[in-house]
Amino acid sequence: xxxVLKAVLLSWDWxxxxxxxxxxxxxxxxxxxxxxxxxTNAGGKNGRKLxxxxxxxxxxxxxxxxxxxxxxxxxxxxxxxxxMHMIQHLLLIMIAPPLLFLANPMPxxxxxxxDGWRLKVGGGLSRLLHKQSSFRRGLRVATSPxxxxxxxxVSVIGWxxxxxxxxxxxxxxxxxxxxxxxxxxxxxxxxxxxxxGPYIHEQKSLLGRIAFLIGAVPPNMVVGVVLAFLxxxxxxxxxxxxxxxxxxxxxxxxxxxxxxxxxxxxMFLIAALVLIARMLGGESKxxxxxxxxxxxxxxxxxxxxxxxxx
Numbered sequence: 001x002x003x004v005l006k007a008v009l010l011s012w013d014w015x016x017x018x019x020x021x022x023x024x025x026x027x028x029x030x031x032x033x034x035x036x037x038x039x040t041n042a043g044g045k046n047g048r049k050l051x052x053x054x055x056x057x058x059x060x061x062x063x064x065x066x067x068x069x070x071x072x073x074x075x076x077x078x079x080x081x082x083x084m085h086m087i088q089h090l091l092l093i094m095i096a097p098p099l100l101f102l103a104n105p106m107p108x109x110x111x112x113x114x115d116g117w118r119l120k121v122g123g124g125l126s127r128l129l130h131k132q133s134s135f136r137r138g139l140r141v142a143t144s145p146x147x148x149x150x151x152x153x154v155s156v157i158g159w160x161x162x163x164x165x166x167x168x169x170x171x172x173x174x175x176x177x178x179x180x181x182x183x184x185x186x187x188x189x190x191x192x193x194x195x196x197g198p199y200i201h202e203q204k205s206l207l208g209r210i211a212f213l214i215g216a217v218p219p220n221m222v223v224g225v226v227l228a229f230l231x232x233x234x235x236x237x238x239x240x241x242x243x244x245x246x247x248x249x250x251x252x253x254x255x256x257x258x259x260x261x262x263x264x265x266x267m268f269l270i271a272a273l274v275l276i277a278r279m280l281g282g283e284s285k286x287x288x289x290x291x292x293x294x295x296x297x298x299x300x301x302x303x304x305x306x307x308x309x310x
Contacts, residue, residue: 022063083252115239151188155182155185164178
């Protein structure tokens with residue numbers, strides 16, 4: 001085996017903070033899913049739908065892709081190759097978040113808590129998210145579709161500015177801030193796009209969410225196209241590191257731009273096509289949730305569809 005490839009395959013960055021967070025998230029979801037599965041299994045078709053096995057698999061797959069991005073050889077390779085850094089961002093921004101939210105994690109994580117904590121946390125959330133709550137009103141404004149889209153676009157374009165990008169590669173704390181910003185902005189973006197709980201907005205039509213997803217394609221595509229066709233190296237950091245496998249810095253940048261341009265943009269289009277299929281299948285004709293069912297009371301927050309124990 002090539003010595004460089006062997007060294008790369010052994011370059012796992014076992015970051016304890018990442019491992020602990022992912023292990024906690026996986027444990028809470030798994031425990032909550034199992035508890036709700038046992039409670040709803042006797043509830044027939046509707047109960048089984050809440051705890052579908054594909055939700056469980058989707059959540060664990062999302063956690064796996066986060067681990068792959070942050071602790072696998074992809075992470076150190078991103079310091080050497082621009083296109084590997086783009087793959088890392090693709091995992092964190094466009095693959096892991098939708099998988100996590102397709103699993104509708106909120107009720108399962110709440111049920112994964114010890115009973116005393118669950119009721120306290122559920123009660124606190126019900127007060128914060130009550131329809132008359134000023135916090136809920138402020139959160140609805142702060143997470144309106146236009147603001148979510150703008151924050152996401154600013155984070156993507158801003159961190160691809162050469163000065164910001166070079167700083168992220170040279171200073172670990174800036175790099176961590178970059179990834180945290182990307183991930184949080186993307187989580188909020190996909191929370192709205194997937195329609196997962198908590199449901200604090202008026203339920204949007206599928207057509208509105210389709211337009212929201214398609215609206216993310218142009219800014220992402222523009223950055224990718226610019227990097228793919230730029231005649232010079234934008235990120236000078238890569239000129240100062242050893243080049244792997246004979247890939248020069250400009251070719252590396254072009255490959256990374258194509259990854260961002262085509263696979264990156266396709267993720268939004270695929271999600272939009274899924275919603276289009278649901279719309280054509282009559283999903284949009286379902287009745288909208290009433291305010292009382294919209295995460296606005298303690299029972300709903302404790303676990304949707306499950307009667308809160310006395």
